[in-house]
Amino acid sequence: MSLFEIKNVSKSFGDLKVLNDITVSVDKGEVVAIIGPSGSGKSTLLRCATMLETMDSGDLTYKGEYAAKNDENGKSVYAPPSELRKIKGYFGLVFQQFNLFPHYSVLKNLCDAPVSVQKRDRKEVEKEARVLISKMGLEGKENYYPQQLSGGQQQRVAIARALCMNPDILFFDEPTSALDPELTGEILKVIRQLAQEHMTMVIVTHEMAFARDVADRVIFMDGGYIVEEGRPEDVITNPKEERTQRFLARFSENG
Amino acid sequence: MSLMNVMRQIGSGFGSTLIIFFFTLLFSMPLGILVALGRMSKIKPLSVLIQGIISILRGTPLMLQLIVVFYGPYYLFGMKLSTGWRLYATLIGFSINYAAYFAEIFRAGIQSIPVGQTEAATVLGYTKVQTFVKIIFPQMVKRTIPPVTNEVITLVKDTSLAFVLAYQEMFTYAKQVSAAMSSLMPLFVAGLFYYLFNLVVTIAMDRIEKALSYYN
Amino acid sequence: MMKKLAALFLAGVMAASLAACGGSSAASTATSQAEKAEEAAQEAVEQTAEQTEAAVETATAEGREFVVGFDAEYPPYGYLDMATNDYTGFDLELAQELCNRRGWTLVKKPINWDNKDAEIDSGSIDCIWNGMTYTGREELYTWSRPYVNNSIVMCVMADSDIQSLADLAGKIVITQTDSSAQTALEGEELADLTASFAKLELNPSYNTCFQDMMTGAVDAIAVDIGVAQYQMKNNPDKFRILGEEVSKEQYAIAFKLGNEELRDQVQETYDEMLADGTVMEIAQHYAEDNLPEMLITEK
Secondary structure, X not given: OOOEEEEEEEEEEOXXXXXXXXXXXXXXXXXXXXXXXXXXXXXXXXXXXXXXXXXXXXXXXXXXXXXXXXXXXXXXXXXOHHHXXXXXXXXXEEOOOOOOOOOOOHHHXXXXXXXXXXXXXXXXXXXXXXXXXXXXXXXXXXXXXXXXXXXXXXXXXXXXXXXXXXXXEEEEEOOOOOOOHHHHHHHHHHHHHHHHOOOEEEEEOOOHHHHHHXXXXXXXXXXXXXXXXXXXXXXXXXXXXXXXXXXXXXXXXXX | OOHHHHHHHHHOOHHHHHHHHHHHHHHHHHHHHHHHHHHOOOOHHHHHHHHHHHHHHHHOOHHHHHHXXXXXXXXXXXXXXXXXXXXXXXXXXXXXXXXXXXXXXXXXXXXXXXXXXXXXHHHOOOOHHHXXXXXXXXXXXXXXXXXXXXXXXXXXXXXXXXHHXXXXXXXXXXXXXXXXXXXXXXXXXXXXXXXXXXXXXXXXXXXXHHHOOOOO | OHHHHHHHHHHHHHHHHHHHHHOOOOHHHHHHHHHHHHHHHHHHXXXXXXXXHHHHXXXXXXXXXXXXXXXXEEOOOEEEEOOOOEEEOHHHHHHHHHHHHHOOEEEEEEOOHHHHHHHHHOOOOOEEOOOOEOOOOOOOOEEOOOOEEEEEEEEEEOOOOOOOHHHHOOOXXXXXXXXXXXXXXXXXXXXXXXXXXXXEEEEOOHHHHHHHHHHOOOOEEEEEHHHHHHHHHHOOOOEEEOOOOXXXXXXXXXXXXXXXHHHHHHHHXXXXXXXXXXXXXXXXXXXXXXXXXXEOOOO
């Protein structure tokens, strides 16, 4: 049984069809990288998976539990709110723009949701949060406010915030795109470390070298379709599809 | 007639002015938040209705609204007006008028908060109420302090409009003292009171703004 | 809580302003002044509170409540007595005596003169007893019998060269909005006189009209004689009343149209007071304002 599965999902914004019958499933401990040009639908796929967007049709399951399921007309029907709230505990999302809460200290950014959403014991959560903070190399920053930190530090806090919920799977939406080039390294290092600890992750990224190194599987999307999917050495190093080749060629030219 | 005596007379109306000031803030701010949320509601008829009400409250003189609230029950339903109604009508009139202004300030404040804040909260599993109370509201408060301060200062001076319902606030007293003394001096004394009151308000709002400046 | 806050703030304001006024005076004086100010502030706030409480009590007291509406900026008929911090005046003293005799409780209700009709129609007040002109308004209210002969006069600065109504040609005249003087000047009988003015201006308060004239913004005020005399008492040698009267009229007590029952009760007691000399006695309190001469003594 897959930890996460999104099956036959379609999604349109008005007349524009951004996802066409996409199916992705992720096993426990797997690291999946999604690459593709902008407008390919990879971010929308992530937003559907994390329920920030509703699917037009398709099934969504976490640990075999349905968050949404097609009805007889082929429309996605979502589970009742109480069920969805439980399922939201299974995953975490790291945003491109961090989206830390500016009025909360680093520590409170980490602890507030576990305490007020998951109803966990505050002391226990704080203990765990401090461990995560030091794991992210942010010792001593517990009482800082987000704007007192660099972009790289903020993104590490955002990762720690997601981890503090003890998710089964972590989604990353272009986690380094909002950072200066010299700061991307520290984020990639953190993700690499999580991969070594067998954290299940789905990462939308433009960092090809990183995707090749860290991912167990790479998905190339274009125009709302999955064009190619497979081991990184196949998809990135030796792409079979012409569209994948063109995308990667442009990528290596540019940079 | 000594200055001291004049200040005492006018000061005796200051309590009534304070009552309008405090109760208007007390009622209009929470009401303003509710109205702002209704205005942003996805339920179209509600949002349009509230937009219409706000438009009327902001587009007509407060003085007229006070008259409508006070005399409305008589002209609409033939009710006999009691003595206490004068104060209640004043507070109702001020509160709904200021709620309309606060609602628009709060709406602007809420809409200026990046959508990513709501998305982050949603993914973390916060309910809609938790998201508003814990994430959106505190950031809105900070962002809206300067325009809210403007409104509060205006309110201090607007309390004098209660004279139209013959509610005995400070400026009504000042005019009566002025008539009894056949002199304009009491009006200037009242002006001094308003100025000092607003000085205190400004300092207080400044303090609040500073207290919230621990983050950007 | 509210009262305490008010007292505290008031004390602060007064201390600050007094200290500022003190100027060259020593710091210690300023401090003691501030202390006094604080006491005074406490008292002032307590007084307001007492007034409010008194009003609440009367609502529950036995016997009828008699709510008299009046313009508190209209001395000597109704105004704020600075010595007692209560409303007084010729009309309010009469109303008090009348209530005492009937076992009623008097509620003195200052109103905004512009809203007097709405106040009386809505039952928020029982009557207007406030130098209210009967002449020309006969059909609008249920009236008591007139009790004061009033004249509308022209008041000018003492050193003005205006000596007669004819001298007002080309001058700026002011009067109170919605006053009987305005009604008289805009009526047919005085059309020629009014047409001779450069302009007839209006202001919501007679008090401000007098301020306007002192600054030279206007040349003359058309005003009830009693009001003019009150102003002259407060500003000796400043003003002069033209010998020639503008018009004559009468004051009466106005009740809601159709409320004959209350009017008859008031009239009955007023007539008693008139017969035993009490009304004249009260008028003597306002001898400086010429009220004894203006009083209508015959039935």
